Amino acid sequence: MAKDPQLPTEIQQNALFQVLSNSLVLSHTAPYLSCYDVLNLAATSRGLRFLVYHTPQVFRRLDASNIKAAQRAVAPRNSTRHGWPSVQVGDENVTAEDFLSAPLRGIFSRLRRLDILRDVQVLKLDGLSVTADLIHDILTDPSYSVRILSLRGVKDLNEHKLCQALQYACRRSRPKGTPRLKGLYIFGPKDKNPSEDEEDPPRSSSPTSPAAVAAVWNMRSHAALTASLPEEPETWYTRRGEQFPRAKLSADWASTLLACEGVIAFDAVLCGGPRHYNSRAYGSVSIDALNAAGSPVGVPHFNVATHSVDGCAGCGSAPEGWTVWGEDSSSSDIGRFPLLAPPPLHSSNLSAAMCPTGHSPPSRLSCLSKKEGQEKARFIPRCFDCLRDRYCSGCNRWWCEACYLGAFSPGGSNSVANLAHVTKSCWECGMNCKECIDITQRMCKTCGGGYCLIHNEGSDLDACDWCVGRSRVRRLRELY
Template identity: 60%
Template sequence: MTQTGASRNGLPVEVHHNALLQLLTNSLILSHTTPYLSCYDVLNLAATSRAFRYLVYHTPQVFRHVQLSNVKAAQFSIDGIDRGGETWRNVQVDENLTEDDFYSGPLRGIFSSLRRQNILQDVQILSLDGLSVTAELVHDILVDPSFSVRILSIRDVKNMNERKLRAALQYACRESRPEGTPRLRGLYVFGPKEPAPELLLKPPPPVPVRKAAIPAPPVAKAWNTRSKKALKVALVEAPEPWYARRGDQFPPRISSEWAFTLMACHGIIAFDTVLCTGPRHLNSPAWGTVNIDALNAADVPHYGVATHSLGGCASCGCAPEGWTVWGEDNLATSREPNERRTSGSAISEVGRFPLLAPPPVHSSNIKAAMCPTGQPVNPRSCFPSSTTGKREKACFIPRCFNCLRDRYCNGCHRWWCETCYTGPWATSPGGHGGASNTGADLLLGVWNELP
């Protein structure tokens, strides 16, 4: 057999050239492979042959997940744009430009190209983290029928007017909205974006070594390499927000005006945070069950955005409003986190459970974006196996800063609920809220327990 008839590995040249095409023809392999490729790589694959072009452009799963954060054409650069009349990335830079056209020019040019190629309608998970995104562009994604985005990530974006963004979200979720709108079901906006993979895997700068230094033995060098890799993986894998990571979830303070937007979008659009369920707020199941006069809550707004994830109270082990447990329909007061709840009214999962970072890659289902690690997406349809027994439930208590003031330790993440600790203004032990000790006694007791 000649060299032209067979390749070096013994396979015919025709089979060798078409092996990748035959592999990607399997829709399951294609849908699980393309989300890990950039748009640039996918389009280059489509340009190799007519067969690949047909496969890429006629398979909706290929462009279901689109991440533009690492696309060079989507980056916003202000170098050399002051010269009037210059064409800059599909936007005419002159005096007729609006502020939205100027700041969203790169992304609008990309969306226009995807729309012409009939790709934009297949995008269901869109990541624009760190790019120049305006509120008007998000408004178009919400109401324009050419978009089919169900999960959108706009964390750490530039040139965003939050007031206009809140207005766009409230308008899209108004009661008089058309049926079936908005298509967006999840929005990542408060948390930080994930670091780029090239930054995580970038090797440290080499350390100069003297000529007289003795080289390390091969065994020691191998163990050093393995230790560095293990340490790097441990640093990259951060605890899961809300359910595993306690304390403050968002270092920058969130404006209290977002609470009304979350109320307007409740049951329609989920965010990477939820409303605070403390008894000071009207949406809390414990509203009216705690004497708020002892909480000094005159300046607390009616609604609040949760910024902290808590465990049980350091005294009673729970909270007046109960736990937020994944998979349970009811938000009722419970003294144990794994206790089955039978009372309370059913509340929509969209708005009760936060979206967990990073955004899902293979599924645009909103439940997949909210599901904690190790938990089933549909808990009610799953039964515990006979070997493992009852599955441990994932739960947390969401609170805002106003509902934790003077009753939370940032170091050990211990806190005291309104029933157990009413503050230093309590008149006497066992006074308001049924507290058994004064605030000073509680703090002194915990201080003595610390090593």
């Protein structure tokens, strides 16, 4: 390529260095590169090395899930004097925690020697082997400056020990300025990697055979269709229904979120149903009436919200009200609003991690310059116990405690008789309203009860499992 004589010589020779010398350009370019690529860039010249290692924003975000050394099950065999010692199979002095966390500890040790670890504020460890002891070190070791940590889909993690470490770090007698961690992603699924979905074309048959040609074209059409489809709706504010792929969360997480409220934010929030002590509507609904109406007895005092729902199908709201983004710009937002995936790319601020798409972080200026007619980002967080017998998984409609008590209400203005034409739940899981059951024709002709698609795959039922079981008991009594 011929040089342009109109440009100065130093620009012609060091064009990339001149561009990256702008700290704003460098800080917005580095997050798109892996740590390996950034270090290779620093090794090209002394000027770029000085620029990379003396700009703190370069290593503000570290995605360790892309590092090959972190994905290995065993650390390198050679031990170093300054780093984490290698883990040898059969060593009696090595615990399981040391063995599983050795690869990540070795990486962090090398980054600490390069004086890079102290600049990392957003750390992603999704899908890696992570132990509770390693997270405890990140919370308490002053060499770490992590503000947002992502542990989605990690392996070998003792959640009970992690909850204990988080509760200890957020205790009232903690030192001032600790913990540095302000946001933790752990409940949601890890981000999808496009390279993982791509598969190699079949090599068993000849490329000229009809089967191979059809398979290749099916793969290409699938990739094109996937690329053309819109992105998955944003959790909590846009996507309704169940938010997490887990079947059931540990009971320790509710007490952990309560202990960390105001200190550490999570990608989940506590349920605001009126049966919980933390609810703003606690005491406004008669618990005895809910128990008499067949609502689940023994609901925990605090519970993690697993579902995001719209307003009640009857009154359009909920006893505890809506969770509306931007209605309160105080520091009490930590714990009220969930962190939204993925973690922020160019910031380590909690407001940026919580802000829904199309909205701005809450501030005085953003409240004054709010567009007229802009739809508010809001949702109602509920746990499964507060939605049982009053939520339809087919259409995501639900009925609050003030509009519908339960299937066995003793009578009154809120009895099931007033809403018999509206809702009839699945006997097994308490899901699906009457409209959805009628469409799928999952009705028991004996008792009129319904079954959802998950618990019965038949097109029409002469008798449900409950009626069949009752008839069997009657027959046994007649025989004996």
